[in-house]
Amino acid sequence: MDPDTNKTGERISKEQIFQAVATILTDMTSDWDIDFSGGISPETRIIADLQFESIDVVQFIVQLEGKFQRKDLPFEKLLMVDERYRDDFTVQEVVDFLDKSL
Numbered sequence: 001m002d003p004d005t006n007k008t009g010e011r012i013s014k015e016q017i018f019q020a021v022a023t024i025l026t027d028m029t030s031d032w033d034i035d036f037s038g039g040i041s042p043e044t045r046i047i048a049d050l051q052f053e054s055i056d057v058v059q060f061i062v063q064l065e066g067k068f069q070r071k072d073l074p075f076e077k078l079l080m081v082d083e084r085y086r087d088d089f090t091v092q093e094v095v096d097f098l099d100k101s102l
Helices: 013-028 053-066 092-102
Strands: none
Touching: 013 053, 013 092, 053 092
């Protein structure tokens, strides 16, 4: 079995997760009028850098669920700390969350 594929439920690599997340974010923001350049990196902040609003975060989650074909991921672990919504999170935090959750 190839450990880097998810076609039949095998483990996918962090690099593959990063590429999928970066592609989704690039697609989502490609026609937005934002002052962000340099491409998506692990340090890119979803709210501060990409100027996501709460509805954008919801759409991002829906796209991640579709990409990885999982509707049961505990996104509250990524989005909340001490029962409060976080102010921001990075692409790397999304990748780490998905790596642990998939």
